Amino acid sequence: MLKYVIKRVLMVIPVMIGVSIIVFALMRVFSPDPAPIVLGQHATIETIEAWRDANGLNDPVVTQYFKYLTGAFKGDLGTSYYTKTPVTEEIFARFPATIELAIAAIVFASIVGILLGVVAAVKKNSIFDAAGSLFALVGVSIPIFWLGILLIMFFSGYLHLLPSGGRIDVLLKPAEVTGFYMIDALLEGNWEAFGNALQHIILPALALGMYSMAIITRMTRSSMLETLGQDYIRTARAKGISEGKVIGKHALRPSLIPVTTVIGLQFGSLLGGALLTESVFSWPGIGKFTVDCILKSDFPVVQGIVLLVAVIFATINLVADLAYATLDPRIKYSSKKER
Amino acid sequence: MTTSDTTTTSECPIILDVKGLSTDFVMKRGTVQAVRDVSFSVHAGEVLAIVGESGSGKSVASLSILQLLQPPGRVVAGEVRYRGQDLLLLSKREMRDVRGNKISMIFQEPMTSLNPVFTIEDQLTESIRTHMKLDKKAATERAIEMLRLVGIPSPEQRIKEYPHQMSGGMRQRVMTAMALSCDPDLLIADEPTTALDVTIQAQILALLADLREKIGMAVILITHDLGVVAESADRVVVMYCGQVVEEATAQALFERPLHPYTLGLLESIPGMEDTEDDGQLYMIPGMVPNPLNLPKGCAFAPRCSWAIDRCASDMPPLVELEDGRKLRCFVDVTAVEPAAPACAPAESAPAGPTPAGPSPAGPASGEVRA
Structure with a gap:
């Protein structure tokens, strides 16, 4: 197991080098020269050249890359x-x-998605199944920014229940320890700030999680339907245990194996920055920042963000793979190829 | 568990009495009557074999007893009396108390009948804890004891394993241990050895016989393998197209089969010497009829060498003969020479079966049972 993890971590290194080469090259080929943007339209040729020298942009690209890499x-x-x-x-x-x-x-997408998927599978071809499928279809089809605006209009503008944007009321902002406001608020013991942060996160989380929720619902439904037809479900029923246990234990756990992959991949893409959601809800995250930096040709920042996202994806994949081993005992990780 | 103890078991009280059981599968293309008016009873401590081809309704009948059928399957008529109580009238909760506790079941496919993501311990203790109300530790001890009983070596270690770490025979032993863990009155074994290779089959059958003696439970053994029946059963119910066509003690059935279908089944057994002259194995001619479109009269008539005109139009009733035998056939096969399928002379009055072996030589006298 440990060997497997180490191997997987080492495999990330070549991936990172590849990603860095691509993003490095792309920025230099497609982005405009940052010097005039940084120095402004009145900069002279000399100041521009001096700035480029200072930032190493006049070196050969390969040299620039190796400097960056070291x-x-x-x-x-x-x-x-x-x-x-x-x-x-x-x-x-x-x-x-x-x-x-x-x-x-x-969290929203997984809980609601798995729940809806299970209900849809157990009550197959019923009104619940149809409603779940419709909900899932709407979930994958609806544009996030539009959903975000609708949510703001309804819950914030019309019902005045939830705030329309931001992470927390400025006056309540807790001292930054972890950077996660809800955790920081709890560390301070400040329940008011925690509640406020929670209120702020509900709408963007709904908007952002809707697509993943729909995917998870569909995956859970089909996986669960397959499991419910298995012989071991009949065995479980023949034992005389309650139907709740048959569904919630014997059917759900094997069904969650493929769902875990989907959740992992969805989470990875959510972490890459939710540009639209962050813009609509003025959420001060990395998504909006990325686009700003691309538009301003801020090479180091864009490269850094892309590398970070790559690392996150690799990590999430590893975590999802390791999660299989706990869900499915047939999978055992080792450096040898057994399966 | 041989045929010699038949007289003792039939004197024991009846624990399961199935009367007029009918199970339908209602589908878009039509209704399949998988089980049609099936009646049989099981005495305490006996082994009742239900025999028939695939699709004869034997598995559906057993699943109907425990109400384990999934839609579109549905019991539409009949009674399943377990110690006097009709199981079909019980609530879901009351039925759960019967399943795995009073009546338990083992299935055909040991490879897929255990949940791959839980340990043997988890799956074994589940029913023990549910029905016997034991705590976790006591349940585990009982589970280990059951595994030892079914002949799994070092059960203390193996109980921690997952199904994929075990062979098919081992898994069927685990299934057996699971089914026996709450001391059931009745075990329904649905083709318990079909998926296993021959040596393991013999081991599992010997195990069942041994355990039946130790625990004293009754067994319904569902199989299409007459060799298994000869080896293990006290009484036999032969099913065809969802109906009981013959019922007899195992000894009587093998010595003197009365239904043409039973005869065909017996002749299809590959043996050392009894292949036909051309060295080919005997086959019942024709195919099992489409269950959506069963013949009007006897379902076996189109394939039957003894069939008379009446067989195609009227359904023969299940008639009780001497010494508790039951038969669903108009023709006395012990007295009549087989003709070509679907047509045979019908002349004289009914007569009881005459003590003669199968396929008697001699002229076709056309003796017919009412």
Whole structure:
């Protein structure tokens, strides 16, 4: 098991090098020269050249890349052209907001999705099944930004139940320890701030999680239907245990194996930054920041974010694979190929 | 568990009495009457074999007893009296108290009948804890004891394993242990050895025989393998197209089969010497009829070498003969020479079966049972 994890972690390194080469090349080929954007329209040729020299942009691209790579291995991803702050700081200032939202969204999507999927499968061809399928279809089809606006209009504008945007009321903001406001609020013992942060996250989490919820519902339904037809479900019923146990234990657990993959992949893509949701709900996360930096040709920041997202994806994949082993005892990880 | 103890078991009280059981599968293309007016009873401690081809309704009948049928299958008529109580009238909750406790079941496919994601311990203790109200530790001890009883070596270790770590024979032993763990009155074994290779089959059958003696439960053994029947059963019910066509003690059935279908089944058994002259194995001619469109009269008539005109139009009733035998046939096969399928002369008055072996030589006298 440990061997397997180490192997998988080591495999991430070549992936990262590949990703860094691609993003490095793309930024230099397709993005405009950052110097005039940074220095403004009145900059002279001399100041521009001086700025390019200072930032190493006049070196051959290969040299630039290796400088970047050696820096990256030491944990130095460069500094932003605009704010002059290290890229890592820029990212980590915004990343907790994105993670917090992604977790809230995937928790909502998983709980509701699995529940709807199970009900749809157990009550196959009933009104519940039809309603679940319709809900799932709406979930995958509805554009997030439009759903976001509808949610704001209804819950915030019409019912005045929930705030329309932001992470927390400024006055309630807890001292930053982890960057996750809900956790920080709990650490302070500040229930008011926790409740406020919770209220703020509900609508964006709903909007962001809707698509994943729909996918999870469909996956759970089909997986559950397959399991319910298995011989071991009949065995479980023949034992005389309650139908709740037959469904909730004997059928659900094997059905969750493929669902776990889907949840993992969905979570990975949510972490990559929810650009639309973050924009609609003015959520200060990494999604909106990425686009700003691409538009401003802020090379180091964009490269840093892309690398980070790649690492996250690799990690989530590994975690999902390891989760199989706990759900499905037939899978045992080892460095040898047994299966 | 041989045919010699038949007289003692038939004197024991009846524990399961199935009367007029009918099960339908209502589908878009039509209704399949998988089980049609089936009646049989099981005495305490005996082994009753239900024999028939695939699709004869034997598995559906057994699933109907425990109400384990999934839609579109539905019991439409009949009674299933277990110790006087009609199981079909019980609530779901009361029925759960019977399943796995008073009446338990083992299935055909040991490879797929255990849940792959739970340990043997988890799956075994579940019914023990549900029915015997034991705590976790006591249930585990009981489970280990059951595994030892069914002949699994070092059960303390193996109980922690998952089904995929065991062979098919081992899994069927686990299934057996699971079924026996709450000391059932009646075990329904639905083709328990079909998926296993021959040596393991013999082991499982010997195990069932041994356990039946130790625990004293009755067994309904569902099978299409007459060899298994000869080896294990006290009484035999032969089913065809959802109906009981013959019922007899195992000894009587093998010595003197009375239904043409039973005869065909017996002749289809591959043996050392009894292949036909051309070295080919005997086959019952024709096919099992489409269950959506059963013949009007006797379902076996189109394939029957003894069939008379009446067989195609009227359904023969299940008639009780001497010494508790039952038969659903108009023709006395012990007295009549087989003709070509679907047509035979019908002349004289009814007569009881004459003590003669199967397929007697001699002229076709056309003796017919009413």
